[in-house]
Amino acid sequence: MANKPSTTGLAVPSKRLSRLWHMGRATTDFASGIGLRGMIELARSREGDGQRISLSPQATQRLTNRLARMRGAVMKMGQLMSMDGSDVFTPEAAEIMATLRDRAEPMPLSQLNRVLTAEWGKDWNKQFKRFEFQPIAAASIGQVHRAETRDGRRLALKVQFPGVRESIDSDIANLGFLSRNFGMMPEGFDPAPMLEEARLQLHEEADYEAEAASLRAYRALIGDDPDFLVPAVHPDLSTSRILAMDFAEGVSVERLSASDFSRGERNRVASLLSRLMIRELFEFALVQTDPNFGNFLYDADSRRIVLLDFGATRAVSPDLIEGYRALARATLANDQAGMRQGAVALGYIGDDVPAEQAARLIDLISLSGEVITSEGPYDFGSSTLFERVFARGRDMFQDKQFSHMPEPATMFLQRKFAGIFMLCRRLRAEVDLRAMLEPYLLDASAHSGVD
Template identity: 30%
Template structure:
């Protein structure tokens, strides 16, 4: 079974045949408009693209979700449609489930459970989830990886590389080479459920004493490279919770839990969850956060985290030289003073709520798309000044900021973000972070962290 599901030429060819029309359509329309002046109905084609990708399992949907959060990685029409993609691909049937469970836990796998649902309770991009009960009474979630995922990953990444290369020739504002490298590395890591289990243990360590943030516990004896079993957390999906018309106080409490759940690991351990997609968490019975998915995790060197705080201080004090130092720490190479001014427009947008010591929404201009107007301004400025090449470490950090900002906007949360931030970064020390990070990674057993 493992050999049949390794990356293969034929597996990649099948996948590319299914996706090349959608990706080729993007390329044709961008090329036609930018080079030949041919106007095309990009909005209509973007809807077609969403329909194609949304019906497919695998990383192409995840890639689309990712690119929709990177400002101007794709034209606005495509980004708006792809942002709506949810992890809702139809689940695999019982025949697949039996084969997968038998290959992972043996022919007598059903005897190892007191109960196991035949129907999937959730379908995601790389796998589906079944609810089960262990002989000791623990309720668990069993995530099964879909078949042939290695070849699916490689085929989809080839298509994404093609689309990004075409767009790069038409638009040089953001040189995306390292974005692709980072995206590829993180997607390939998500194939290893042993790794995800270790990253889940890491989050249990980092968030152990954080109120209103719940992390499931992986069950080692029921976990393999393609099966991840974890304790079941009771909760409700974000959209359904909002439909219940929660109070402003409840909205604020959930927003505070989200902030701490993402940024305590980053500022105290140098670790970030790179996928703030709505399907990756729930609202707990007490109104807190159930964080469910740990496939896309990034570990940073302490100096990189220090660069985030350096840029915060630069924006707060309007200090151009300090901003240059921050971008240098992050690895932006050869940027000019004019480009720093352009990048600082984005930094001011992200940091403004953290600087203002007052209760406020995360964004006050009424725009329903978090940061889109600012991103377009920055994009135009980078085009004018010759473009920049963001370092790969920057990608998931920025994605988390954008993704969480969008969630805070939808929550209509009103908090003193500055106080939350300063509580989180209090007494930051790079060497202390390095020591905490090393100890936590070792205890959790996270492989090849950096």
């Protein structure tokens, strides 16, 4: 037993009032970091002005540290904010925020030992030839340790933070309280269904037995694909709070943005993950909805992409699949009426939305569809689409144009779509999404399952 962590870490806050206090402090850190003038300028800025949030490194560090200490649902929200912080934050702030994608504060060694003892028994260490106490990764719900068993298996062990599962309900309740009382939502926009869906999803992510089942199901769908690797589960060491998997070599795919990798390799990896996203929706009907860059590793020796973290895996209903198919068809055809029907089917637009408001929403969807309507490979590296969509959506928010809650299940699919877009942008890749998508739109039954 070696490699003890150099830091002891701080225990996760578990009481609702304590977590609300930390959440409030995080909000205060964010507001004070921007400053009154910055908040006014951000609110006044309009489309195309390139406005970015100028958050000082010191204020961002305080915000990041607080979110990292809280872990759980609140840190998950921070990770979503930081998926591609270079688009919204200054480079200095983005560098600090990016730590939320890769690392939370590790739990104290005493807490770690209590979790391992509770799950495996007091003599748990006798099962291992080597166990690295220093985690190789830590995120919002758990941390990962490298180990080797007495019988020679090289494993990655995901160990859940104590108290995180129990704090999910209070975190969501606190987010609801803040959204209702501090103007975080448009007028008439009820966040309750979305927050309830998020609450259920987070409980699923915190159930490692359910994640193990999803991992096995996804591994079966991938099969012997030469481009992807899904680690195998080791049931004898897996519990509801520990997930034991094969250890897989590789670096986070965002590292391919460095000069060590060619444009061709970046394009290949971005194209593979984009095609996989489309297959998940239209072929697998099973989507891993957490596109955190750290969930995709690249093994330069085998040129395979390792797929990790299946806690947010969701089955997609046939109705939802057909809704996306109809919306994509209409978007490619620039069929405004068809786009409205598809948007209504997905819950993006209510049946009773005024015509002018519906038209603005359709325009936003049409703008977002630029990645599939362009002929040939789309150049994500030079694209300003994120800024344009962000600015258009902000203007509509300020004009109170969002008055309908979409189908909650689409929130997690949109999270995947946006994450892959951001990854393609990070890699400065050129990807022909239209060519990948069109075969799935021609015949609804052609790709409805896996042989």
